[in-house]
Amino acid sequence: MMGAGGIGGYIGARLAQAGGDVSFIARGAHLAAMLQTGLRIESDLGGLVLRPVSASEAAVDIGPVDLVIFAVKLYDSEDAAASIAPLIADNTRVITLQNGIDSVEVLRRHVEGDRVIGGATYLSGFINKPGQVIHSGGLPHILVGGERDPIVQKLKGLCDHAIGLELKPVSDIDDVLWEKFVTLAAFSGATSLMRSGIGPILADPEARIFISQLRDEGMAVAAAAGHPMADGFLDRVVTRWSAFPPHVKSSMANDLERGKPIEVAWLSGRMHQLGMELGVATPGHTTVFRALHLHARGTQRNNSVP
Structure with a gap:
């Protein structure tokens, strides 16, 4: 697992719980806590403490693997991809579960193209404190x-035995990535700009x-x-958002509240950029991008004196 946050931490812990041989690339206080006291997952689907944890800050400490699940934040993509080489063997696959539509292209600048497989996950989770991931x-x-x-099929087999995890391989991932991009950019933009969970947003007529x-x-x-979005997309979006507990926010909104860097440039910012290139008006996404750009690098950096 390259990344041990809300997505990487949760998925990696569940795969290990199901019997997978899982190692994490992590850093800082989160890595230190994982090594000292384990990785704790809090979830309505069942909690767990993974201990001991195989983890390091450096890929060279882990060495070649069958599968890399690439789950770092988008602003760390280039640096993480540039450090991936020690994990790659002859038959290694790299599955990216990042947000947005650009991560496959980024990885293919550093990893042979046919090894890289796109993926999308619908998972709400965040690091609550070092060593602890909360999922809802x-x-x-x-x-x-x-x-x-064959490696994707092995991963599916492991997920089939995992608690709180469902994986479906598909023949064409591009449209899936675009559907998630459209959905997540709206969800992240609204919950971040309004500082609200999805429930109050859907309940308020103007916010909706x-x-x-x-x-x-x-x-x-x-x-x-x-x-173009497939038939039934609108119904799926409404159903998905309405099914969330009212307090659920995007990971970007959680990061914003904690003063961490945020992915706005790759979500609403990317919508703004594409709209400019394609001649499509995006006043809402442009507003989100410009309003949150001040916080893109996190509170600590914004408060520093040049």
Whole structure:
């Protein structure tokens, strides 16, 4: 697991719980806590403490593996991808479960193209304190490309035996990535800008109009880029958002509240950029991007004196 936060920490712990041989690339206080007291997962689907934990800050300490699940934050992608070489053997696969639509391209600058497989996960989780990941929002769903790849099939078999994890391989991941991009950019933008869980946003008529506007702008951008949303998309989005517990926020909103760097440039910022390139108006996403850009690097850096 390259990254041990809300996504990497949760998925890696569940895979290890199911019998997988899992190692983590992590850093800082979170890594220190994992090594000292284990990785604790708090979830309505069942908690666990993974101990001992195989983890390091350096890929060279772990060595070649069958599968790398790439789950670092988007602003760390280039540095993490550049350090991935010690993990790669002849048959290694790299599955990216990052947000946005650019991570496969980033990885393919550092890893041979056919080894990289795109993926999307619907999972709400965050590091609450070093060594502890909190998950909420129902059963996490993972969709990955490489439907017939033997390593993907092995991963599916492990997930089938895991608690609180569901994985489905698909033949074409591109449209899946665009659907998640449209959905997440709206969800992250609204919950971050409004500092609110999804429940109050859907209950307030003006807030609901705004999150719907963000969704519709994303749909227009996707269509202009050659990835129109499939039939039933609107119903799926409404159903997914309505099924979340009212307090659930995006990981970006949680990071914003904790003064951490945020992924706004790759979500609403990317929508703004694509809208400019494709001639699609994105006033909602442009507002989110510009309003949150001040916090893109985190509170500590913003408060520093040049």
